[in-house]
Amino acid sequence: MKHLPIKSESLEYVIYSFKEWLDIQGYAIVTVNAFPNQLREFFHHLEVNHNIQQVQQLKVEHFKSYYEKLKMRSNTRQGGALSNAYLNKHIDGLMKFAQYLRKSARVELPYIELDRNERNSRVPEIVSIEEIKAILVAADQHPNPAISNASSRIYEAIASRDKALLTVLYGCGLRRNECYNLDVSDINLDRQVLHVRKGKNYKERFVPFNKPSAEILQTYIYDYRPIFNKSNELSALFVSAKGFRMGYLNTSLRLKILIDRTEIIELKQKNVTLHTLRHSIATHLLQAGMPLEKISRFLGHTSLESTQIYTHLAEQMANR
Numbered sequence: 001m002k003h004l005p006i007k008s009e010s011l012e013y014v015i016y017s018f019k020e021w022l023d024i025q026g027y028a029i030v031t032v033n034a035f036p037n038q039l040r041e042f043f044h045h046l047e048v049n050h051n052i053q054q055v056q057q058l059k060v061e062h063f064k065s066y067y068e069k070l071k072m073r074s075n076t077r078q079g080g081a082l083s084n085a086y087l088n089k090h091i092d093g094l095m096k097f098a099q100y101l102r103k104s105a106r107v108e109l110p111y112i113e114l115d116r117n118e119r120n121s122r123v124p125e126i127v128s129i130e131e132i133k134a135i136l137v138a139a140d141q142h143p144n145p146a147i148s149n150a151s152s153r154i155y156e157a158i159a160s161r162d163k164a165l166l167t168v169l170y171g172c173g174l175r176r177n178e179c180y181n182l183d184v185s186d187i188n189l190d191r192q193v194l195h196v197r198k199g200k201n202y203k204e205r206f207v208p209f210n211k212p213s214a215e216i217l218q219t220y221i222y223d224y225r226p227i228f229n230k231s232n233e234l235s236a237l238f239v240s241a242k243g244f245r246m247g248y249l250n251t252s253l254r255l256k257i258l259i260d261r262t263e264i265i266e267l268k269q270k271n272v273t274l275h276t277l278r279h280s281i282a283t284h285l286l287q288a289g290m291p292l293e294k295i296s297r298f299l300g301h302t303s304l305e306s307t308q309i310y311t312h313l314a315e316q317m318a319n320r
Contacts, residue, residue, distance in 0.1 A: 004044040008053045011043045021100050026202035028177060038093035042066055058107055063094055127280040131267045132170055138261035139163045157224035158241070162254055164220040165238060165246075168194070170277040172207045173299050175200065176248050179274070182237040184225075189218050199300045207298065248274070282310045 006012050019036040027035075045066050046052035052062065070090055101107040127135075139162040142155040168174050168182065178196050186195040192214050194207045209217070225231050230243030238246035252274055259267055270276075278299070285295050296307040 004040050006040060006043050007047055008043075010054045011047070011052075014055050015039055015043065017104075018097060018100050021104065022096070026198070026200060034089070035093040035096055038090050039097055042094065042097075045069065055101065055107055058101070063098065067091065067094065125270045125272055125276045125279070126283050127170075127267070127270070127272060127276055129284060131262075131264060132166070132277075132280065134262045134264055134267065135255075135258045136163055136166055138258045139166070141261050153227055154241075157227040160216075160220040160224040161228075161238060161246075162258060163216050165251060165254065166258075166277070167209065167213045167216045168237075169251075169274055170281050171209055171213045173278045173281045174207070175278065175300075176251070176274045178300075179238070179251065180245065180248060183235040184221060184237050185235065187217055187221065187237065189214055189221075196300065201302065203300060203302070205297070205300045279310075282307070286310050 006015070015036050018039055019032060022032045022035060043052075046058075046062060049065075050062060052058065067090075070087055139159045142159050165179070168179050169176075172194050174182075174194075174196065178199055181198040182194075182196075186197060188195070192209050192211070194209060196205050196207060199205055221237075225237075225239060228239040228241065228243065231239045234243070234245060236245035238251070240246050240250055255272065255274060255277075259272055262268070282295055282299060285298070286292065290298075292307055292311070295310065296303075299307065301307050
């Protein structure tokens with residue numbers, strides 16, 4: 001895709017400019033690389049089929065015709081068919097590019113509505129409150145030090161860190177990158193507030209947490225975090241056993257280990273990711289009666305539309 005030829009230098013520059021804009025907005029590196037590559041495919045289609053040489057020639061119809069082409073590929077059974085997930089990522093890229101055009105004043109486009117292909121798409125998994133409690137309990141089910149020939153304190157430290165991770169990812173609804181970038185100084189135990197300094201689009205926000213969460217974080221920060229190697233040299237809230245800031249893969253592995261320790265077969269069969277915890281707390285807050293606007297601020301969404309999905313998830317859970 002990224003090697004598709006584009007004859008127009010003007011369109012080539014727009015791809016470069018769009019990538020810079022995504023980077024400045026603070027999107028993950030995967031998105032910064034993927035969306036411009038998808039845009040290249042879009043431009044290649046426009047040059048070949050519509051003789052488009054400049055973005056000023058773009059109209060809503062061009063987005064829709066390209067989308068229909070992608071849908072045809074997703075519906076075919078032959079080689080090269082697009083999965084629904086891949087198609088939806090293309091839609092995200094097109095929508096974000098349309099937003100870029102409007103904000104950069106390159107093209108005045110009305111809102112472009114492209115329906116997602118839901119036919120075979122998976123509904124986001126949700127972990128129940130009872131399952132969350134079971135995962136927390138599993139954190140204390142660490143190996144016997146006498147059998148593993150290790151200090152009990154390190155296992156206790158890992159258990160405390162696991163519970164603190166769950167507190168941040170579920171209790172505070174943080175994205176994985178927001179969790180990764182947390183420093184000890186971002187936790188205000190007196191006010192029971194967590195400061196997200198590097199949210200999506202570089203947006204900052206303050207996230208409240210309750211008294212039980214405060215106790216879990218306080219125990220980890222003061223009693224167990226110092227046990228980890230090089231913890232006194234790091235500002236990171238979550239420290240790995242080797243003395244580094246906890247990364248995504250390490251955190252995901254810890255969640256999988258905790259789930260495997262539970263005796264809940266249904267939970268083990270779910271495709272639970274770090275983002276599943278964020279989906280879950282949002283759904284639970286909605287079920288508890290919190291207004292959608294407050295949930296949107298809690299999650300750091302830029303618009304209420306991004307939060308609407310949880311109304312459907314809450315309804316589905318209520319009907320189970």
